[in-house]
Amino acid sequence: MMPQGSLSRIYAVWLRHFYILSRSAPRLLEIMYWPSVQMVLWGFVSRFFAARGGADMATLDVALGTLLGAVMLWDILFRTQVGLSIAYLEEIWARNMGHLFVSPLRPGEWMCAIMLVSLCRALVGAIPAALLAVPFYGFSVFDMGLPLLLFFFNLVFMGWWLGLLITAMLVKAGPGAESLAWMTTFALAPFCAVYYTPDVLPLWMQQVGQAFPALHVFEGLRALTMRGEFIPHYMWTAFGLNLVYMAIGAAVLGWAFNDARRHGTLLQAGE
Amino acid sequence: MSSASAPAVSAPAISVRALVKEYKSVRAVDGITFDVMPGGVTALLGGNGAGKTTTIAMLLGALLPTSGSVHMLGHDMARDRFRALQRMNFSSPYVDLPKKLTVRENLRIYGRLYGVPALEKRIAQLAEELDLGEFIDRGLGKLSAGQQTRASLAKSLVNAPELLLLDEPTASLDPDTADRIRAYLQDYCKRTGMTILLASHNMKEVERLCDNVLMMKRGRIVDRGNPAELVARYGRKDMEEVFLDVARGTSAAAPAPHHPDPESPEGEAA
Known part of the structure; x- marks a missing residue:
């Protein structure tokens, strides 16, 4: 069990980000804006294709459910990763690293805290988008029930370890590499077969994609929305991969911090 | 001394x-x-x-x-x-505290990082000693250099x-x-x-x-x-x-x- 001191320090870092977010309407709006716009846009796109293809209402519902579910869940992954990297960049922009990392805050506690922050940011973005889909398309992602939670947490996990790895790169390369925080997850999307089945990919991309938990989550999502079947195997595979990558992500970020302490870049970060 | x-x-x-x-x-x-x-x-x-x-x-x-x-x-x-x-603690004019937060919020955050007991009482004590009362609920970025230095000093003393x-x-x-x-x-x-x-x-x-x-x-x-x-x-x-x-x-x-x-x-x- 985590000692009281650790919890207090994790809460302190979370509180720091809560203060920033809770008083900044533009930041909150930005977090909610993109998931909602994407959901509305992709909903109409799927309606358009289903209607032009002469699909009946049942097929249209399946197409909508599959595509909108994928859009929302992919956004969870993306927002979690970006939220985590931004939590680090916030400290760089505020030139606060020199105070934070000479306090008793352990790197592991800081990682836990920014994972929590990124989860909150992802939820703030995803919940309005999910609710908006109900009046727009009569689609409720919550109808998936328990499997939704499993899809959700697997993608959150993937967002976390990606965020840890990207943050490690930012620690190493400096804030000049900030665009990595925005680009990296998008680069993985084609491999993860978010909006299509993996068999449309070239063989080498399918093989690479198997290494990403998201591919298994989205296969699981399609099995549920298209065939009404929940296949636990997909979730276990995704979970196992996530565990391995989380350990690697935390170790790499820990190494990056130590390297920054060796080269003296920790106190200069942001300058 | x-x-x-x-x-x-x-x-x-x-x-x-x-x-x-x-x-x-x-x-x-x-x-x-x-x-x-x-x-x-x-x-x-x-x-x-x-x-x-x-x-x-x-x-x-x-x-x-x-x-x-x-x-x-x-x-x-x-x-x-x-x-x-x-x-221990540290203060430097070359290392900032988050400027978008108020002085009180910064002290709350660092107080928790250092595990300060009866934190609100300690903040009130420092506010009085360092005369922070007038601006403790204002954003750090909106303060003068002297006020920011006092706020930074308060942070560095928050854990006694x-x-x-x-x-x-x-x-x-x-x-x-x-x-x-x-x-x-x-x-x-x-x-x-x-x-x-x-x-x-x-x-x-x-x-x-x-x-x-x-x-x-x-x-x-x-x-x-x-x-x-x-x-x-x-x-x-x-x-x-x-x-x-x-x-x-x-x-x-x-x-x-x-x-x-x-x-x-x-x-x-x-």
Whole structure:
């Protein structure tokens, strides 16, 4: 069990980000804006294709459910990763690293805290988008029930370890590499077969994609929305991969911090 | 407040042995050894590039030494730095606190990071002592330099540290604000017995606050002693002139005839 001191320090870092977010309407709006716009846009796109293809209402519902579910869940992954990297960049922009990392805050506690922050940011973005889909398309992602939670947490996990790895790169390369925080997850999307089945990919991309938990989550999502079947195997595979990558992500970020302490870049970060 | 008068049996608040920091071909800190005894104010002086900031970063555990050891409040910073960091604090005008947060929010966050009990009471106490009341609920970025310095000082005292590292605490402040800060620090040390290691370019500040001085040049400690001794030994009228002598290497005076070595039985460097 985590000692009281650790919890207090994790809460302190979370509180720091809560203060920033809770008083900044533009930041909150930005977090909610993109998931909602994407959901509305992709909903109409799927309606358009289903209607032009002469699909009946049942097929249209399946197409909508599959595509909108994928859009929302992919956004969870993306927002979690970006939220985590931004939590680090916030400290760089505020030139606060020199105070934070000479306090008793352990790197592991800081990682836990920014994972929590990124989860909150992802939820703030995803919940309005999910609710908006109900009046727009009569689609409720919550109808998936328990499997939704499993899809959700697997993608959150993937967002976390990606965020840890990207943050490690930012620690190493400096804030000049900030665009990595925005680009990296998008680069993985084609491999993860978010909006299509993996068999449309070239063989080498399918093989690479198997290494990403998201591919298994989205296969699981399609099995549920298209065939009404929940296949636990997909979730276990995704979970196992996530565990391995989380350990690697935390170790790499820990190494990056130590390297920054060796080269003296920790106190200069942001300058 | 003089560390020289501290009992010989008490353990040093800071103990540094053969500390070296190399960056590729540059030796920023070159084998320095010193002790700072509890309860005094010690200045770390030197021109730009002398190695003061690098030394302070190593004392804080933010920078790993190439070799040598640092013990803060008895804790080895290589193995046990978080227990030491819990009992110390740091302030520098070159390291900011989050400017979008209010002073109170910053103090709440750092108070929790340091595990301060009865935090709101401690914040109220610091607000009163440092006269933060007028602006404690305003964003840090909207405050004047003097107010920001007081807020930063409050953060550095929030955990009632036993050891405080200050990097140019009155840089860019007007004489009145700077004087108030010095008076407060002097009074606070007297009341609490806190130890301060202070890097400063302001020699008046050093004369007023410090009972010991470590003079650095090109990564080495080239002289040490209390300000009055140094002024007398260099045959100068104040620390400003001593500083110039050391920085420019123009001194006719020899360095301390007996360099106290902390390793030796009588050694109590600073």
